[in-house]
Amino acid sequence: MQIPAVLQNAVPAQLEQAVADNHAEMFMQNTIACGGAIQRRSGLTWTYSGPEHGAAVLFPAMDAAAAGPQLDEMMDYYRMHPPKGAGCWSLMPAQPHNLGVLLLARGFQPGWQPQWMALDLNAMHTGHARPAGLQVTADNETPIHDIKDLPYANSNSLSAELKQQYPDRAQRFIATYNDRVVAHSEVFFTTGPLGVAGIYSVGVLPRVRNKGVGKAVVLAACQYAQQRGYRYAVLNATGRRMYEQVGFRFIGYGNTWWLQSQAYRTHPLTREQVALAEAVGNGNIAMLEALSSRFSTAGMNAPMANGLTLIQLAVHCRQVTAAEWLMGHGAAYTVLDAWDLGKQELAAAMLKAQPALANQQYGEWQATLLHLAAERNDVSLAQLALSACPDLEIRDKTYNGTALGWALHLGSTEIAEMIQKNVK
Missing domain, CATH: 1.25.40.20 (Ankyrin repeat-containing domain)
Incomplete structure (x- = not known):
């Protein structure tokens, strides 16, 4: 077997970039396998795989001056080619630093923070107890989408098309117990100076949790990667404890934003509305003053395409001065808004x-x-x-x-x- 060129002797910054590269390549290969399109601009890449599939915006690294117009072009594209939904993934800090503000102003909703973890496969912990009779096998064919309560059974990170067309890059593992599927995991490979094995879609039926089943399907993917010559496995953890028991270590947080509501398409914001939202999120009082004559109080209280009000945007972005400016111009606020702005006495x-x-x-x-x-x-x-x-x-x-x-x-x-x- 030819050993691929992969990441060796990594420092944490390399591992963070490697996990981003692995995710980005996985999303792009999914798109290619489904016959979709990948759009690339300077520092901005996004995917489209049809109206029945989700899309991805892949770890932007845009110049601050160009970011707004580039994102406007992307939003225009998605209005013309609406996906089922879209997610933007980013390392921390984001590039540009106010990427979240720019996305929220255009209709994305706040997301959750990925927890990046990495494992040196030479140091994985394999001596874990597991149920007698548990079998874990490499299996890209067995359908599992109809297994009730099995996490990610219907939303695997690696599409069926990807696993069928690129089995050398994408492999699923299935755990069976008493002849029933009880867990699964997936691994996706990237090569080159930052090549790693990305672990995805680890799901275990509730009735067999805390018995070593999750560790068994994770280890199967990791050992498979090691056999293929890989040094590191990386993943986004929903909980660290089980992965730490295998030997994974936390390396950093990421950020996500999600385009779920269709309001960005059915009720698109004007450029002035986007500019107002950006001014709030950036705490740019001078811009708020310049725009104030163009918006009524009702306009300032109207929900944006993502459902947030401008006050809620200010709270989310921790822009107290912008929130106070909005309040002074008649924007409505709740007890929770006041509390989250540090105004406990007002609340x-x-x-x-x-x-x-x-x-x-x-x-x-x-x-x-x-x-x-x-x-x-x-x-x-x-x-x-x-x-x-x-x-x-x-x-x-x-x-x-x-x-x-x-x-x-x-x-x-x-x-x-x-x-x-x-x-x-």
């Missing part, structure tokens, strides 16, 4: 004047202040919410849980005790 005054605001539900999850306090383990916010005697039976829309249920599930013990003392 308390709002609740004292209107105690029913404690029952207001926020965001896609429709969570109350008390739900959010439990999620954040923010005891002070919980105390504020409870001071208004909220309805403790309100349930969120996504998980149908009360604030007490959230606190117990998330381990916010002190907040759970506080809520229980207020239960009549």
